[in-house]
Amino acid sequence: MSALKPLSRRPAWLGFVLIGIALAIAPFVVQAGLGIYWVRILDLALLYMMLALGLNIVVGYAGLLDLGYIAFYAVGAYVYALLASPQFGLHLPFWITLPLGALVAALFGVLLGAPTLRLRGDYLAIVTLGFGEIIRIFLNNLDRPINVTNGPQGINLIDPISIGGLSLARPQDIFPGMSSAHAYYYVFLAATLLVIFICMRLQDSRIGRAWAAIREDETAAEAMGINTRNLKLLAFAMGATFGGLSGGLFASFQGFVSPESFNLMESIMILCMIVLGGMGNIPGVILGALLLTILPEALRYIGDFQRAVFDRIIVDPADLRMLLFGLALVLMMLFRPAGLWPSSQRQRELLKSDEPAPPGLYDEQR
Amino acid sequence: MASLLEVHDLSVAYGGVKAVTGASFYVAAGELVCLIGANGAGKSSLLKALTGMVHVSHGTTKFQGKAITHLASHDIVARGIALVPEGRGVFSRMTVEENLAMGAYTRQDQAEIAADLAQIFELFPRLFERRRQAAGTLSGGEQQMLAIGRALMSRPKLLLLDEPSMGLAPLMVQKIFETLRAVSKKGVTIFLVEQNAKLALEISHRGYVMESGKIILTDTSAALAINPEVRRAYLGE
Numbered sequence: 001m002s003a004l005k006p007l008s009r010r011p012a013w014l015g016f017v018l019i020g021i022a023l024a025i026a027p028f029v030v031q032a033g034l035g036i037y038w039v040r041i042l043d044l045a046l047l048y049m050m051l052a053l054g055l056n057i058v059v060g061y062a063g064l065l066d067l068g069y070i071a072f073y074a075v076g077a078y079v080y081a082l083l084a085s086p087q088f089g090l091h092l093p094f095w096i097t098l099p100l101g102a103l104v105a106a107l108f109g110v111l112l113g114a115p116t117l118r119l120r121g122d123y124l125a126i127v128t129l130g131f132g133e134i135i136r137i138f139l140n141n142l143d144r145p146i147n148v149t150n151g152p153q154g155i156n157l158i159d160p161i162s163i164g165g166l167s168l169a170r171p172q173d174i175f176p177g178m179s180s181a182h183a184y185y186y187v188f189l190a191a192t193l194l195v196i197f198i199c200m201r202l203q204d205s206r207i208g209r210a211w212a213a214i215r216e217d218e219t220a221a222e223a224m225g226i227n228t229r230n231l232k233l234l235a236f237a238m239g240a241t242f243g244g245l246s247g248g249l250f251a252s253f254q255g256f257v258s259p260e261s262f263n264l265m266e267s268i269m270i271l272c273m274i275v276l277g278g279m280g281n282i283p284g285v286i287l288g289a290l291l292l293t294i295l296p297e298a299l300r301y302i303g304d305f306q307r308a309v310f311d312r313i314i315v316d317p318a319d320l321r322m323l324l325f326g327l328a329l330v331l332m333m334l335f336r337p338a339g340l341w342p343s344s345q346r347q348r349e350l351l352k353s354d355e356p357a358p359p360g361l362y363d364e365q366r
Numbered sequence: 367m368a369s370l371l372e373v374h375d376l377s378v379a380y381g382g383v384k385a386v387t388g389a390s391f392y393v394a395a396g397e398l399v400c401l402i403g404a405n406g407a408g409k410s411s412l413l414k415a416l417t418g419m420v421h422v423s424h425g426t427t428k429f430q431g432k433a434i435t436h437l438a439s440h441d442i443v444a445r446g447i448a449l450v451p452e453g454r455g456v457f458s459r460m461t462v463e464e465n466l467a468m469g470a471y472t473r474q475d476q477a478e479i480a481a482d483l484a485q486i487f488e489l490f491p492r493l494f495e496r497r498r499q500a501a502g503t504l505s506g507g508e509q510q511m512l513a514i515g516r517a518l519m520s521r522p523k524l525l526l527l528d529e530p531s532m533g534l535a536p537l538m539v540q541k542i543f544e545t546l547r548a549v550s551k552k553g554v555t556i557f558l559v560e561q562n563a564k565l566a567l568e569i570s571h572r573g574y575v576m577e578s579g580k581i582i583l584t585d586t587s588a589a590l591a592i593n594p595e596v597r598r599a600y601l602g603e
Contacts, residue, residue: 206471213457213468220455222419225443225472225520 027185038297039181043253045293046188047246050195052273052289053282054242057199059271060280060343061208062235063215065125067267068112068132072240074139074262075108076101076247078149081257084159087150094161098248105244106237108135113236117229120218132267139259154258161187161252168252184253191249195242199282202238211235272325276332278339287341295328296321369428370395370524370555371416371447376425378408378415385411387579388425393524393557398550400558400566400587402600403576409559410452412576413528417449418442429524444472448522452529454513458502462493465501465512469519479519486515489545507538514545524555531562543569563600567591575600 027039055069079101083092112131116124143151160169160180167173171183202208210231213221222228251257269292277288303317332340371393378386386408393399403409414420416427418439427435434442443449448469457465466486470479487494490511496504501512510530517525530546531539539562547569550556560566567573567587575583575596583596590596 209464209468210471212460213471216457216459217455219419220451220457221468222439223417223443223449223451223455223517224468225440227438227440229438 023189027182031182036179036181039179039185041294041297043181043184043188045290046185046192047250047253048270048273048293049192049286049289050188050242050246050249051270052277052285053192053195053199054239054246055270056239056274056280056282056285057202057211057242058235058239060274060285061203061211061215062232063211064232064235065121065128066236066239067125067129067264067271068135069128069239069243069270070262070264070267071112071132071135072105072108072243073247073250073266074135074257074259075105075240076244077251077257077262078139078155078247079104079244080248080251081155081158082148084252085155086157087155091159094159094163094248094252098245101248102241102244105240105247109236109238109240109243110233112240113233117232129264129267132262132264136259136262139262149259152259154256154260156256158251158255158257160255161249169255184249188249188253191245195245196282196286203282207231207234272329274339276329276339278342281339281341281343284339284341284343288339291340296325299324369393370397370430371557372428372431373416374426374428376412376415376427377423378411378420379423380411380420385579386415389576389579389581390425391574391581391584393555395523395555396553397572398546398556398558398570400560400570400573401576401581402560402563402566402573402590402596404600405561407576408579409561409576410528411579413449413526413559416442416526417447440472443520446521446523448517448520448525450510450513450517450525450527450530453532454506454509456501456504456509456512456516459500461498462501462504462512463497465516466493466519469516472520482519482521486518489518489548490515505538507534507542510534510538510542511545514542514549518549518554522554524557525549527556527558527560529560530558531560531565539565563596564591 027042030038030042051069051073054072055066058064058066058069080094080097082088083090083097083100084094085091112128116127119127139149140152142149143153149155160167161184162168168183168187169180171178171180210221210226213224213226214228214231218228250261270289273288273292274285275288276292277286278284299321300317302315302320303313306313306315306317336342369392373392374390376386376389377384389408389412391399391401401409401412411420415422418434418437418441422435425435426433429442429445429447432445434445434447437445457468460468463483466483467479470482473479487497492508493511493515496508501509504512514525514527514530527546530542534542543565546556546558550569556570558566558570567590570587573585573587573590574581575590583590583593585593591601
């Protein structure tokens, strides 16, 4: 199908070069304007983008509502943490721990997927929600009888990623003026671009079309000759892989993981990113992840603002943040129900029948 | 004529409730065979059993002489059986042509798929007009045409239809059935499950009558149409 898509007439490379330059200098611009703290926020935004893109495969492409997605992030993070920290005295390099974390997460994805194959809609959501909690509670309690995860204290002193002797925690040894947040930015950016690339290829592939069919009508998809069982498992596994990958990156970036970081609220937040941005649409999901990472941080300034104006804090910024969040989501549902940047397929749903639609498959073939 | 589909003593049960009990029938290549019966007679369960969507508790299904009784749906489709599901089941957010392309999911031959697409559009000019429209915005009749067209895109040896007349205006039903007759004339074998006994018997060669999960009667459609029992129970006399 991809071969039938119209090619853009504009010089595509120009756009890519401009985007590339913008992405390359972004952390330095952000640091100059807002300080190093915001470079870290940018790093987190990239992690959330990977998570949102991963969940988007499950929810946006295959239409399987997964409320326990953060569990895969936790699995990836703990695999990295256990294999590269003083916990077991293991210090494996990142090129083993990261792929292994992604792989183990994929395995957990299949483990979750297999018993839920027959479930649809609400029932699936409840089971996945339970799965997310089970993983978190396990991590919380696996300090006895044998101490594996160190329980609620979490695992500390996790090795940073180091590439060819250069530790990302201390890039200034080689590049003066560069901090750890900058170094991680580029690693995360590379990983995010890889995830975006894979998602784009998946979307236009036979697999992507099969997922879309399953999302629309599972029975009909089955009648088309689609192996719904395998494709649903594949969606869970692919989504979990990206979750595991970003989990590993998160562990190395923070140097510390604890079960607390992987609670239900995080799963819901990632789902919100997708819904807000535009389910099933890669640019929309990226936008959603960026907005929902930056907004809560930006809203922290409300506290400073209150202190400056009233000399004290009247409404706790944390509460206000949740309130504004809820408001934003309600407004979204009212005015842009398909998301800020919806996919053409979701837009089409709202298209009136007499409106001209974009040229399609058949015309390309003529 | 060689039997394309042979069903022997087929039973389907949901838990303890038997939906189909010991159904035996066959469809020969090139035939248009209908299965009529009232609501809840077990017609849809029978179709679902044929396509591997529900578990067959007893009996065998053979397609082209090979057992397909316990195959998964996608394997059955790959062998050349296409189902037009009850309630049409079009992919409402995809365009008409994307729906049709999905029908050819099991096929790889791009050139022939394109040729078949052109044929479908010839058969249903209405679909050609609306090819870039989301399937969900089509009328019920158009969606039914799309569902049939989509099933034909897999180049089935056997086309199964589950209640194509459901929820459609009489004029549209007439049109759909005329199309089915045309499809059948092109050489596609059809097994039609239908509540509208009059129309189904009009276009089909042979018919089976189902009641409470059992096939109680079979004959040529012409004979069934004048059978007093059938006339009383299904043709409103």
